Amino acid sequence: MLRPLSLLLVLFLAAPAFAQPSILGDWTGVLDISAVQPGGPQLTLVLHVMEEGDGFAATLDSPDQGAFGIPADEATFDGETLAFAVGSIGASYTGTVNTDGSQIEGTFNQGPMELPLVLMPYEAAEEMAAAADTKPAAIKPGDYSGSWAGAMPIPNGGEMRLTFHLTKAEDGSYTAVLDAPGQADNLDLGEIMVQGRSVNIDIMGQARFTGTVAEDERSMEGEMAQGDQKQPVTLTRQ
Numbered sequence: 001m002l003r004p005l006s007l008l009l010v011l012f013l014a015a016p017a018f019a020q021p022s023i024l025g026d027w028t029g030v031l032d033i034s035a036v037q038p039g040g041p042q043l044t045l046v047l048h049v050m051e052e053g054d055g056f057a058a059t060l061d062s063p064d065q066g067a068f069g070i071p072a073d074e075a076t077f078d079g080e081t082l083a084f085a086v087g088s089i090g091a092s093y094t095g096t097v098n099t100d101g102s103q104i105e106g107t108f109n110q111g112p113m114e115l116p117l118v119l120m121p122y123e124a125a126e127e128m129a130a131a132a133d134t135k136p137a138a139i140k141p142g143d144y145s146g147s148w149a150g151a152m153p154i155p156n157g158g159e160m161r162l163t164f165h166l167t168k169a170e171d172g173s174y175t176a177v178l179d180a181p182g183q184a185d186n187l188d189l190g191e192i193m194v195q196g197r198s199v200n201i202d203i204m205g206q207a208r209f210t211g212t213v214a215e216d217e218r219s220m221e222g223e224m225a226q227g228d229q230k231q232p233v234t235l236t237r238q
Contacts, residue, residue: 022101023049023056023077026122036113045108047084047093047119049075058084060091082106093117143168144194144213148235152224162224164201164209164235166192176201211235 027047033040046061058075061068075084077097082104085092095106095117102124108117145168151159163179176189193200197213199220211222211233220235 027119028122029119147238150235
């Protein structure tokens with residue numbers, strides 16, 4: 001009768017403990033001063049956490065203010081809550097680390113100022129910033145210059161890929177070039193008609209695309225007409 005209990009005890013003792021998120025390393029976040037001071041700046045903060053004896057030590061950087069390596073008087077972490085105080089600038093922070101250790105959400109205090117501050121690993125923040133740099137540039141309202149790509153269904157099944165490259169001249173007129181793999185390569189279509197959000201593109205007298213640009217100017221709904229055949233085409237700004 002004792003064997004099942006003994007086996008259960010062995011299994012219980014052998015069960016792995018849940019790993020606590022690591023707090024060591026470099027963390028960064030943005031402090032939005034404008035939340036308490038209209039017109040105030042956004043300041044990037046970088047926190048460096050290190051082991052020291054049986055506990056932790058930390059230093060704080062404020063690159064936008066040219067301040068680096070400001071030592072924290074104390075830094076504590078109990079497996080869930082990080083807290084540190086920087087007496088030289090009258091600042092302190094208390095935050096909670098999420099379960100996978102990818103974010104610390106807390107409050108930064110300095111004098112009468114109390115602001116939310118979310119910290120994330122420095123490398124992850126840099127990767128996000130790099131990804132943001134690859135996003136399409138802001139669109140100039142009313143300017144449809146650029147590449148618009150989509151696909152047109154074909155009668156025997158499948159689809160044909162199309163990309164129109166539009167260029168706007170200083171006088172407001174537009175020209176277009178068409179790429180259609182297997183059909184056209186940098187085909188110069190010359191001047192096209194653009195009135196408001198309506199776009200009308202003649203393709204060498206053989207076909208015609210007519211479309212309407214969406215309000216956000218990132219897509220265009222239209223159709224391609226060739227003889228009696230008409231096919232819907234949606235173009236997306238690249």
